[in-house]
Amino acid sequence: MLYLQLFYTFFKIGMFGFGGGYAMLSMIQGEVVTRYGWLTSQEFTDIVAISQMTPGPIGINTATYVGFTATGNVWGSVIATFAVVFPSFILMLAISKFFLKYQKHPAVEAVFSGLRPAVVGLLASAALVLMNKENFGSPQEDIYSFTMSCIIFLVAFIGTRKYKVSPILMIVACGIAGLVLY
């Protein structure tokens, strides 16, 4: 049953995962964290960090990781990874076969005029959902940790946005900051 749920969930993620890795994150979070609770919010953030530091697409990485942690079994990883790729496989084969330049079709353009702004919202929601107690601590419990978390967030945000620091470098730097600060 769990395997079936895994397959179904990652198939959906593969099927509706428009807009690249980060947009897919919101979908993975919605299903894997909010809906099924296969990962805690903290584990989800950790796997995103690990994904940033290892090569390879974030969609594959989370499927493999969640497949294993949800079932405790390699087959869980195999099924989840297969499921996330499967919709692409069917769609891309159909496209390759006919080599449809379907992205120029007015109906497709209309669909994307709705999808593109929504994907921005998805990305924003992924960040908003993760701004929680698990990732930042809480000011009531530990004001020091909470303040440090907020400072790290701001520094990382400005560094990435304004100074284009690479994500890997940013994660390594903040990991070291964690060691020094806590």
Add this chain to the structure above:
Amino acid sequence: MVPLIEKEIVDKRKWIAKEDFIDLLAISQSTPGILAVNISIFIGYKLRGIRGSIVTTMGTVLPSFLIILAIAMFFHNFKDNVVVERIFKGIRPAVVALIAAPTFSMAKSAKINRYNIWIPVVSALIIWLLGFSPIWIIIIAGIGGYLYGRFHHPETNHCK
């Protein structure tokens, strides 16, 4: 990842011409799923049919699969380690920032303006506050865009 793919399959192996690669990139970006996987399925099919696409997909997926599987198997042994926990405590807010930062550049490339800004704002708020599934947002936005294009803005159809 795209420059790396382009270098390998266009410049080095010459499996696809540069112009075709640009088309392929556009198609792969507008198809759901993982970009690198979509590209590899197409290339595999072009070279050796369905078998080819199975092989290229495996090739793209396997390295990540093996690396992450190894991490998944061993990470929980370290997770409760005090040092690892301190490192991740520093990393977590940074990861949230790494996800938040591209929202703004993406808003720019999606041509968000004062007329359509309500779409990302409403989408983000109902996912965040009401726990609405992002999958529904995608479905509704796709259908909404289609209907809008069809009934409200027929003139945009022959703009491009």
